[in-house]
Amino acid sequence: MNLGLLKWLMPFWLMLAMAQAEELQLITSAQSDFSEINEVTLRNLYLGREKFVGSQPVQIVDFNNAQGIFLERYVRKKKKAYRRLWHMMVFTGKSLAPKEFRSKEELYAFIAKTKNVIGYTIYPVDHEGLKILKLSQ
Amino acid sequence: MSFSSSVLAIEVGDFDLNVSLSQTYLHTSQNEFLIQKSDEGTLEWTEGVVNTIKRFDRLQIGAQLLVRDFGDEGNYRVDLDWGYVDYALRDEIGIRLGRMRLPYGLGNEFRDVDAGRMEILMPQVFNPEDFRAAAAGYQGVGLYGTLSSRKLGSLEYHLFYGNNTIHDDFFMVRDARSLLNSPGTSMTTRGMGGGQLSWNTPFEGLKFAYTHLRYEGYFDVEFTHPILGVVRDDRGLQLNIKWNVLSLEYVNEPWSVSFEYSHRDNDSVYGNTLGAVFGTRDYDDSATVSYYATLRRQLNDRLGMYLSHGEVYGNIADDGTTLADQLKETSLGLRFDLKNNVILKSQLSQMRGYRGVISGTGSNWLMFTSRMTWVF
Numbered sequence: 001m002n003l004g005l006l007k008w009l010m011p012f013w014l015m016l017a018m019a020q021a022e023e024l025q026l027i028t029s030a031q032s033d034f035s036e037i038n039e040v041t042l043r044n045l046y047l048g049r050e051k052f053v054g055s056q057p058v059q060i061v062d063f064n065n066a067q068g069i070f071l072e073r074y075v076r077k078k079k080k081a082y083r084r085l086w087h088m089m090v091f092t093g094k095s096l097a098p099k100e101f102r103s104k105e106e107l108y109a110f111i112a113k114t115k116n117v118i119g120y121t122i123y124p125v126d127h128e129g130l131k132i133l134k135l136s137q
Numbered sequence: 138m139s140f141s142s143s144v145l146a147i148e149v150g151d152f153d154l155n156v157s158l159s160q161t162y163l164h165t166s167q168n169e170f171l172i173q174k175s176d177e178g179t180l181e182w183t184e185g186v187v188n189t190i191k192r193f194d195r196l197q198i199g200a201q202l203l204v205r206d207f208g209d210e211g212n213y214r215v216d217l218d219w220g221y222v223d224y225a226l227r228d229e230i231g232i233r234l235g236r237m238r239l240p241y242g243l244g245n246e247f248r249d250v251d252a253g254r255m256e257i258l259m260p261q262v263f264n265p266e267d268f269r270a271a272a273a274g275y276q277g278v279g280l281y282g283t284l285s286s287r288k289l290g291s292l293e294y295h296l297f298y299g300n301n302t303i304h305d306d307f308f309m310v311r312d313a314r315s316l317l318n319s320p321g322t323s324m325t326t327r328g329m330g331g332g333q334l335s336w337n338t339p340f341e342g343l344k345f346a347y348t349h350l351r352y353e354g355y356f357d358v359e360f361t362h363p364i365l366g367v368v369r370d371d372r373g374l375q376l377n378i379k380w381n382v383l384s385l386e387y388v389n390e391p392w393s394v395s396f397e398y399s400h401r402d403n404d405s406v407y408g409n410t411l412g413a414v415f416g417t418r419d420y421d422d423s424a425t426v427s428y429y430a431t432l433r434r435q436l437n438d439r440l441g442m443y444l445s446h447g448e449v450y451g452n453i454a455d456d457g458t459t460l461a462d463q464l465k466e467t468s469l470g471l472r473f474d475l476k477n478n479v480i481l482k483s484q485l486s487q488m489r490g491y492r493g494v495i496s497g498t499g500s501n502w503l504m505f506t507s508r509m510t511w512v513f
Contacts, residue, residue, distance in 0.1 A: 050228045087252035093199045093219045096190045
């Protein structure tokens with residue numbers, strides 16, 4: 001292949017690779033009772049306004065490496081504002097704060113072993129105990 | 138003990154402990170306000186809370202202990218701030234038993250959560266700090282839930298009934314004892330109930346709320362009359378107070394604005410003995426109106442500032458005549474997040490009036506407050 005063409009295509013390949021690496025996906029345990037969640041419920045769960053998906057009580061978790069993108073896209077809050085919100089939830093006893101994970105391995109292991117937990121990732125979902133949660137509008 | 142992977146907590150064994158400690162400095166230019174010797178500057182305002190919450194499927198239990206020193210109140214007594222058993226059937230309906238936070242307007246449930254808001258003090262015309270001991274929570278039963286709709290947003294409700302414990306160091310009891318020279322005077326809550334509806338509208342960030350609260354309580358009064366000698370009247374002063382509160386909040390980061398309006402109906406009477414002594418059963422048949430607006434701006438990741446103005450008018454007679462403006466407050470303040478868990482705040486307020494003043498005659502004065510909070 002023409003080297004000039006390769007050089008010209010390189011930035012596009014890099015962008016494509018980065019986009020794939022940063023593809024945000026919702027995940028839950030393979031044992032969970034649901035496989036789909038709507039965007040309003042997802043947002044309300046992370047705002048502490050709801051605790052159920054359908055009739056099932058759920059637990060939410062945060063993943064440090066993807067938190068910024070997730071909050072911006074689905075919760076529409078900045079990290080600081082999100083943290084303040086959960087301070088209010090926790091210190092009034094309204095709700096338990098989401099656990100926050102710093103490594104993909106710990107996150108995947110926790111969700112895989114815990115039924116009805118919702119989390120998110122930007123890495124390939126390569127753990128057999130997990131399933132990707134479909135987002136409906 | 139180790140730091141948990143949780144957003145906020147310290148992990149101790151199977152428990153996540155959430156801890157907040159704050160130290161406040163209060164300095165007023167003339168009057169003693171809220172705390173004795175505030176006109177000389179005082180550090181007698183320290184608060185610490187520790188809580189833990191556990192969730193088992195639909196069941197949630199939690200408790201928070203509060204240690205507070207607020208001038209003559211608290212003196213580091215350890216109180217159960219909240220502690221409850223909660224069972225949620227679905228998002229639409231849940232029930233709580235125990236001691237819970239009292240929903241009143243936008244801020245009362247969060248009044249001690251310094252890390253959660255920009256301001257040091259909530260507007261003193263609306264959520265006076267000296268009322269905290271009576272207004273922070275209730276013991277009883279609460280029904281709550283959230284009804285969500287994609288098109289209409291979400292509607293949260295909280296209905297409650299119960300009572301609360303008024304300690305003898307509550308400022309109204311201290312004032313009554315001092316006024317009547319009667320160490321035997323005490324205050325009891327007979328019942329408090331009401332509800333709050335909050336509508337998170339589909340218009341992003343816009344929220345409306347309505348709160349109704351009814352309070353019934355009484356003072357057991359004992360004092361020495363110049364002619365009759367020692368007079369004791371159990372339920373000598375009976376309080377019957379209703380509040381209706383309208384709230385609006387709009388958040389469009391980095392801006393947010395809040396506006397609240399409260400109308401309080403007082404219908405308080407003397408008991409039989411005191412009524413006979415004073416020649417009337419009427420103690421207070423008036424209304425109190427208060428409102429405030431606060432504008433906040435997060436300037437960068439660490440620094441935020443706010444501007445607030447509020448007014449409270451009391452003793453409004455049935456014919457609408459305003460007899461006294463109790464307090465007008467204009468505040469400007471800053472919040473600086475030194476670290477993720479260390480917050481510094483300062484606030485300067487211009488105050489006009491006497492609501493909350495312990496002693497002093499200045500009608501136009503300044504208040505400076507500064508606070509440091511650690512939160513885990």
